[in-house]
Amino acid sequence: EKGTYPHFMLKEIDEQPIVMRKIIQEYQDDNGQLKLDQDIRTAMKDADRIYIIAAGTSYHAGLVGKEFIEKLANIPVEVHVASEFSYNMPLLSEKPLFVFISQSGETADSRAVLVKIKELGHPALTLTNVPGSTLSREANYTMHLHAGPEIAVASTKAYTAQIAVLAILAVDTARVKGLELDFDPLQELAIVANAMEVLTDQKEELEQLARDYFGTTRNAFFIGRSTDYHVAQEAALKLKEISYIQAEGFAGGELKHGTIALIEEGTPVIALTTQENVNYSIRGNVQEVVARGANAMVVSMKGLEQDEDAFVIPHVHELLTPLASVIPMQLLAYYAALHRDCDVDKPRNLAKSVTVE
Ligand code: M6R
Numbered sequence: 001e002k003g004t005y006p007h008f009m010l011k012e013i014d015e016q017p018i019v020m021r022k023i024i025q026e027y028q029d030d031n032g033q034l035k036l037d038q039d040i041r042t043a044m045k046d047a048d049r050i051y052i053i054a055a056g057t058s059y060h061a062g063l064v065g066k067e068f069i070e071k072l073a074n075i076p077v078e079v080h081v082a083s084e085f086s087y088n089m090p091l092l093s094e095k096p097l098f099v100f101i102s103q104s105g106e107t108a109d110s111r112a113v114l115v116k117i118k119e120l121g122h123p124a125l126t127l128t129n130v131p132g133s134t135l136s137r138e139a140n141y142t143m144h145l146h147a148g149p150e151i152a153v154a155s156t157k158a159y160t161a162q163i164a165v166l167a168i169l170a171v172d173t174a175r176v177k178g179l180e181l182d183f184d185p186l187q188e189l190a191i192v193a194n195a196m197e198v199l200t201d202q203k204e205e206l207e208q209l210a211r212d213y214f215g216t217t218r219n220a221f222f223i224g225r226s227t228d229y230h231v232a233q234e235a236a237l238k239l240k241e242i243s244y245i246q247a248e249g250f251a252g253g254e255l256k257h258g259t260i261a262l263i264e265e266g267t268p269v270i271a272l273t274t275q276e277n278v279n280y281s282i283r284g285n286v287q288e289v290v291a292r293g294a295n296a297m298v299v300s301m302k303g304l305e306q307d308e309d310a311f312v313i314p315h316v317h318e319l320l321t322p323l324a325s326v327i328p329m330q331l332l333a334y335y336a337a338l339h340r341d342c343d344v345d346k347p348r349n350l351a352k353s354v355t356v357e
Contacts, residue, residue: 002151007344009152009242013330014200016157020193020323022146023164024186032186034172040141043123044073044173047097051090052079053113054101055354057155058162060234062101064322065166067227071319072181073173082109083357086116098124098139101166103150103158104353105133112357114138127165129158143169152345153352154242156330159234160196160323164189167320188317192324195314199327202311203335206328209310210335213268213297214245220268221259221294222249222329223285225278231322232272235329242337242347252278252285265293270332274301274313274321299328 005011029035044050050069052062059081066077078090098117100110105128114124114135124139129147136142147161164185171185214220220239222232229251236249250259252271263269269289273282283306286296300306301324302315313324337344 007152007334009154009156009334009344012150012152012157013327013334015148016160016200016327017193017196019147019157019161020164020189020196023161023168024189024193026144026146027165027168028186034168034175034186036143036169036172037141040125040143040169041172041176043097043125043141044075044169045176046095047075048095049093050075050077050097050099051092052077052099052101053082053085053110054079055082055107055109057159057234057237058101058103058107060230060237061159061162061166063230063233064163064227065099065101065170068167068170068319069173072170072179072183073177074179075173082107082113085113092122096122098122100124100126100128100135100139101162102126102133102135103129103145103147103155103162105130105135106353106355107135108355108357110135111138127162129161151352153347153350154238154330154333154344159326163320163323164192183317183319188320192316192320195316195324196327198314199324200331202328203331205311206331207335209297210332211339213270213295214239214243214332214336215339217245217266217268219246219248219262220270221262222247222270222272223252223255223282224249224272225252225282226275227319227321228272228274228278228282228325231325231329232270234322234326235270235272235333238330238333239336241350242333242344243340243342244347245336252282255285255288260288260292263289263292263294267294269294269296271296271298272325273298273304274325275318276304279304299325301325
C-alpha cells in the first residue's frame with residue numbers, strides 16, 4: 001500500500017536507501033564478506049564472455065553492469081536489448097554466460113532469448129525482483145534484487161537495486177578469480193544509501209527545477225559521457241514515459257553529429273557530470289548548447305561542481321555514481337508528470353510487465 005504517499009512512484013523513490021541497506025545485509029555473511037551461491041561463483045569464473053539481456057530500464061542498468069564486470073572482474077561483456085537479440089544474434093564465445101536482468105521476471109522479449117539460448121545449451125543467470133517468476137524458474141541461477149514490490153509502471157528502486165547487485169556480482173567474481181581490488185562494495189553501498197537519503201530530502205528544490213525546465217516544453221535532452229551517458233538514457237526514458245515530453249538521452253560527444261540541430265531558444269538540456277575525466281568535455285557541450293539558446297541545467301557531483309550548477313549530488317565512489325545521480329532524474333520526471341496532470345503511476349499505453357513480444 002502507498003500509505004501517506006500520493007503515488008507509488010514517490011514511495012518507491014524514497015525506499016531506495018532502505019533497499020540499498022537490505023541488499024548489503026542479504027549479500028553479506030557473518031564475517032562481513034560477500035555471500036553468493038557457489039554455483040553462481042563457478043558460472044562466473046568459467047565464463048569467457050557475458051551476454052546481458054534486458055529491456056527498458058533494466059537494459060540501462062545492464063549498461064552500467066557491463067562497466068563493473070569488465071573493469072573489476074576482467075570479463076568481456078555485451079549488453080543486448082532483448083527484442084533485438086535474435087535478429088542479429090552475435091557470434092557467441094566458447095563459454096558464454098547469459099545474464100538476464102528483469103524486475104518482473106516476466107518480460108516476454110527476454111524470455112524468448114532465454115528459450116533460445118537454453119536450446120543451444122548455454123547457462124543463464126537471472127537478476128530479478130521476483131524469485132519464482134518465469135525468468136527465474138527457467139534460468140539455471142537467480143540473484144534476488146530485494147527491492148520489495150515495485151508497483152509504479154516507471155521503474156525506480158528496481159534500477160538502483162539491479163546496479164547494486166551487479167556491483168556485488170562483479171566484485172565477488174574478481175575476488176574468486178584472485179584479482180586485486182581496492183573497492184569494497186558493501187562499504188561503498190552504505191555511503192550510497194546515505195547519499196540517497198540526502199537526495200530524497202531535496203524534493204522541494206527538484207520540484208521547482210521541474211517547473212522551471214519542464215513546465216511547458218515539448219521536448220528535452222539529457223547528455224552525459226561515459227557512465228553519465230547511461231544515466232542520461234535512463235533519465236530520458238523516465239521523463240518520456242510518465243510526462244509524455246519527448247526526451248532523448250545521448251552521449252555529449254554526439255551532439256555535433258546531429259542532435260544539436262534540434263536545439264532552439266529555451267530547449268531544456270540536462271547535463272550530468274559525475275566523472276572527473278569527462279567533467280571538462282561535458283561542460284564544453286553545455287556551452288555549445290547554451291550558445292544556441294538552450295535552457296541548460298548541470299547536475300554535478302560534489303568535488304566537480306561549479307557555482308552555476310543547478311544541482312549537486314553528494315560524493316559517492318566513481319563506479320557507483322548512477323545510484324546517486326539517477327535520483328534527481330527520477331524526481332524531476334515525477335514532478336514534471338505531476339505538474340502536467342499525468343497519471344504518474346499508470347502512464348497511458350504502458351503495462352508494468354510486458355508479457356507479449
Ligand atoms: O520487468 P522488466 O525489468 O523486465 O521490465 C523491463 C521494462 O519493460 C521496464 O524496465 C520498463 O522500461 C519500465 N517501464 C521503465 O520504467
